[in-house]
Amino acid sequence: MNPIKFIIEKELEGELGRAGFLETPHGIINTPAFVSVGTKGTVKALTPEQIISTGAEVVLANTYHLYLQPGDEKIKSFGGLHKFMNWHGPLMTDSGGYQVFSLGAAYGKNLNKVVSITDPSLLISERSNEGDIPRLATIGTDGVSFRSHIDGSLHYITPEKSIEIQHNLGADIIFAFDECTSPTEKFEYQEEALDRTHRWAKKSLEYHKSKPNSESQALFGIVQGGREESLRKKSAEYISSLDFDGFGIGGSFAKEDMETAVKWVNEILPKEKPRHLLGIGEPEDLFMGVENGVDLFDCVAPTRRARGGGLYTNSGVINIGNARFVDSHEPIDRECGCSTCKNYTLGYLSHLYRSHEMLASTLGSIHNLYFIINLVKKMRQAILDGNFEEYKKDFLSKYKK
RNA sequence: GCGUCGGUGGCGGAGUGGUCAAUCGCACUAGACUGUAAAUCUGGCGCCUUCGGGCUUCGAAGGUUCGAAUCCUUCCCGGCGCA
Secondary structure: OOOOEEEEEOOOOOOOOOEEEEEOEEEEEEOOOOEEOOOOOOOOOOOHHHHOOOOOOOOOEEEEHHHHHHHHHEEEEEHHHHHHHHHOOOOEEEEHHHHHHHHHHHOOOOOOOOOOOOOOOOOOOOOOOOOOOOOEEOOOOOOEEOOOOOOOOOOOOOOOOOHHHHHHHHOEEEEEOOOOOOOOOOOOHHHHHHHHEEEEEEEEHHHHHOHHHHHEEEEEEEEEEOOOOHHHHHHHHHHHOOOOOOEEEOEEEHOOOOOOOOHHHHHOOOOOOOEOOOOOOOHHHHHHHOOOOEEEEEEOOHEEEEEHEEEEHHHHHHEEEOHOOOOOOOOOOOOOHHHHHHOOHHHHHHHHOOOOHHHHHHHHHHHHHHHHHHHHHHHHHHHHOOHHHHHHHHHHHEEEO
């Protein structure tokens, strides 16, 4: 039997977008949904009770990080990650594929998940001028060797190993091991990396299906292919030909390529299975994704930004560290219904932030997660109500990037 | 009063003849952040600037020197010790 069930309630007319829900062994996720990121088994600065208070329905943890510390066997001995972290709702784990990128090609460089191709320094293939900074991840044929960023120890992760770890962690939805590539890579490299991701996808799936965990844990295959139309389509076709329970759309994007990549892929992926746009989550990108048939998003932005003082408002992100908030008696956003906005002033948050109090991170993360999660919930409702386009226009006209 | 050590940019604190508008923290200020190497990182932080540079600074005033935050003299202020 299938570990998850995906139901589409309504579709956007003339578009790929849809609203529905996803049943998992630990509860329902209403889609489209924003997944809060809890890499090391904790959404930084928040207790599970506080996570729930933001409206979050699902959390995404990370295979690589938890394997290194405290170890997947350890977590298994505590009854799995749900119990270990006291999150009893739907849980996902990423495969460690992103760390192939962040600790590999992107390590020590000015390369991020979303880059601007207008930055000329990034147009130089990072593969051509190696040497200065040693990578922590090196790609081999069958897997990736990682040098632990914690203690320097060496670890080799294969698709099978990634799935084995994810079985021990026990999340409801797990991901195939993939290679996230940079958009600055040449076509030849993208093609080579894609072949590898496809081989790894097949191996991930075969290993998963050979274990009883496949009864209780869903496995999503990941589409890659960089910014190349031919590769994206080839990947979407290949990954959908395999018996995955759902799909991830991966890759580091040039901002201007994101929409086309999502479109190319979602036009091909079978519509009856859920799609997760990996690591994307700024407001304008969420609208783009929802409109183009993405059901799930995750992003570190709300929690990471909060820790750095960035807070979402309906008119754009503000920096709580700025001098103009010191004397403000206003909430972050008058229209926000989160507990931070209901109970605290910008002046107080400014004080907490300036004095490096940890409550600044907590209150900021509650607000940011609430803001983004609710933004996607409103998009979902707008699809159901048939006014998505109006809602999108209204929001984006006020929101300044 | 005598002796002694010290007075550097908002603060702490380097520097002890040129490469010093002055290392470094902190504070301040602005920016970045998209499957978390991230409670992180990057700029700016005397004044002016056509961004080449120009101008005024290291308790105060004199002096030595081609050149002084750095050496000398006197004064002012502070710590400590002895009376």
